Amino acid sequence: MVMLITGLALFLGMHSVSLIPGLRALFARAIGEGGYKLIYTVLSVVGLAxxxxxxxxAHPTPNLYYPEEWTRTxxxxxxxxxxxxxxxxxTPxxxxxxxxxxxxxxVFIWSGTHLMANGEQASVVLFASFFAWSGLSLIAAYIRGGGKPAPKGWGGDVTAIVAGALVSAIFARLHPILFGVDIIG
Structure with a gap:
């Protein structure tokens, strides 16, 4: 579990720099924009690995709770x-x-539903970490405000829906191979 927790600290730590106002700019000034991006990328990739x-x-670890069947649905x-x-x-x-x-x-939906459907200790650590990070990041992002202009047409929406559905179908087939868990059954 030490490797998992270290990875989460690196990955989510780098992705949390923007949660502290001015911290990213401070790092970028200290080591340059290119240096910051390089360190961000390297630490994120190492963290993800x-x-x-x-x-x-960590597999298998003990169950902390036994999820209800409806959580998988x-x-x-x-x-x-x-x-x-x-x-x-x-996409625009x-x-x-x-x-x-x-x-x-x-990320909030992905991690939250996986957290509800998985009670095994390593899964709880993984998904609870992403759930907490994405929740805090969402709050901070909405407080910061901003937004994108409305696109012309609906091509981006159609692309997002088709791409999301296609990737879902691919993951449905690969999930048992990659993660050892069949999503249906």
Whole structure:
């Protein structure tokens, strides 16, 4: 679990720099914009790798709770929604215009539904960390304000929905192979 927790600290720590006003600018001034981006990228990639390998290494850990069956059904419907929101973060869409922070909402939904559906200790640490981080980041982002202009047409929305649905279908097939858990059954 040490590797998993270290990975979470690195990955979420780097992604939390913007939660403290002025901290990112301070780092960028101290080491330069390029240096900051390089360190951000390297620590994020290392953190993500440690999260993945730490979760694999930690398996199996004891169950902290035994989720109800309906939580898996909820995840079955919520995860495609989160993948649509993730795609909407990268397309000029009305979804992005209205929600303003679809990627953070995607992580919040993904981690929250996985947290409800998984009671095993390493999973709880993983998903609770992302759930707490995305919740705090959403609050901070909405307080900061901002937003994107409304796009012309609905192409970005259609792209987000199709891409999210397609990735959902792919993950449904790969989930048992990658994570050892069949999403249906």
């Amino acid at each position: 440690l999260i993945i390998f730490g979760k694999i290494q 909820l995840a079955l419907f919520a995860i495609p929604l989160s993948l649509i929101l993730l795609a909407a973060a990268y 869409s009305h979804i992005r215009k209205v929600l303003r922070h679809p990627m953070l909402l995607a």
